[in-house]
Amino acid sequence: MKIWALAAALAFAWLASPASAAGDPATGKEKSAVCSACHGADGKAIMPAYPNLAGQHASYISKQLTAYRDGDRVNALMSGQATNLTDEDIEDLAAYYASMTKHEGVASEEDDLALGRDIYRGGITAAGVAACSACHGPAGEGNPGASWPVVSGQNAEYAADQLKYFRSGERANDPNSMMRGIAKRMTDAEITAVTNYITGLHAAP
Incomplete structure (x- = not known):
């Protein structure tokens, strides 16, 4: 599937x-x-x-x-x-x-911001990676009914670590290996780019 x-x-x-x-x-x-x-x-x-x-x-x-x-x-x-x-x-x-007000983050001014935006919005077609927005939404607000998290404004370092843990299998509490299946197809550079992007997603172009 x-x-x-x-x-x-x-x-x-x-x-x-x-x-x-x-x-x-x-x-x-x-x-x-x-x-x-x-x-x-x-x-x-x-x-x-x-x-x-x-x-x-x-x-x-x-x-x-x-x-x-x-x-x-x-x-x-x-x-x-x-x-x-x-x-x-x-x-x-x-x-x-x-119940708290979500904190906004600021993406770093790095060359990978455009790559991160492309991955978040469109995935990585050649690697079979779906767009992050398919589950986490265009604005990174997630899906509470599905227990999919808000990712916009999240710390890039934390988010990158989690993707790498999914990729290695160190973290394995994702239903049907959804995140593991995605992360194992991503390089370190792609992970860094997309997590940088989501940190400032609220204000990203």
């Missing part, structure tokens, strides 16, 4: 599935003190290797925290932090960060 068709089929399946219980943002704020040490009190990461969480879809945050807790996604720092989280904790934290 082509990547485009698979993406559409998965989106329909997830959109038709029951939604997870909504968390309480106020309670999530009370539980976020430890999180803010890395992700910032305002949901903006303190280091470019960490993800910004402000304005991210609650469904995506919930999915990733559950994956860290249950061992489906492994990271030395996050796996330890998530170990003792209950389902309620996860939903509350997800609701809190989703």
